[in-house]
Amino acid sequence: MALNVENDDLEVKTDTKKKPTKKTKEMLEENAKQIEELKALQTELDHELDALDQDEKELGERSALNLIVTHKKFGEGTVITQDGKYIEVKFNDVVKKFVLPGCFADKFLELEDEDIYDYYVKANEIHKKRMNAELKTKSATFAIQRHEDAIEKLNAKFK
Numbered sequence: 001m002a003l004n005v006e007n008d009d010l011e012v013k014t015d016t017k018k019k020p021t022k023k024t025k026e027m028l029e030e031n032a033k034q035i036e037e038l039k040a041l042q043t044e045l046d047h048e049l050d051a052l053d054q055d056e057k058e059l060g061e062r063s064a065l066n067l068i069v070t071h072k073k074f075g076e077g078t079v080i081t082q083d084g085k086y087i088e089v090k091f092n093d094v095v096k097k098f099v100l101p102g103c104f105a106d107k108f109l110e111l112e113d114e115d116i117y118d119y120y121v122k123a124n125e126i127h128k129k130r131m132n133a134e135l136k137t138k139s140a141t142f143a144i145q146r147h148e149d150a151i152e153k154l155n156a157k158f159k
Contacts, residue, residue, distance in 0.1 A: 031147040038140045045137045052130050069109040
């Protein structure tokens with residue numbers, strides 16, 4: 001006794017893809033929305049950094065070399081070297097290294113010239129704003145990557 005089965009009678013599923021659920025679709029949309037918001041934030045931060053570049057350019061550069069400064073512990077000293085954002089100050093019997101512009105703006109070293117002090121306070125404000133904007137930009141970049149990874153994982157379930 002032979003078993004006859006015709007091909008038409010067999011049900012063959014050729015479409016094995018799962019369909020995304022409503023919740024999955026919502027999660028995909030939310031991740032995409034977050035990515036767009038973060039990209040908009042990055043654009044804002046790029047404009048802020050451009051403005052800070054302009055402010056820094058307008059402020060100009062001043063050398064701290066040969067400035068007479070006062071430190072609470074070491075007393076009076078003279079700036080003997082400046083290498084980028086670092087200065088070295090020679091006090092009576094010791095040489096100490098400080099970071100510009102914070103050492104003046106935060107009054108670790110005091111200056112008699114109010115104009116020079118104001119310059120370093122403004123430079124410090126620009127520096128702090130730049131650091132904050134750069135941190136937010138990096139944070140947004142990492143957040144975008146996390147959202148893209150989440151989207152990729154959700155989509156992988158339906159391949």
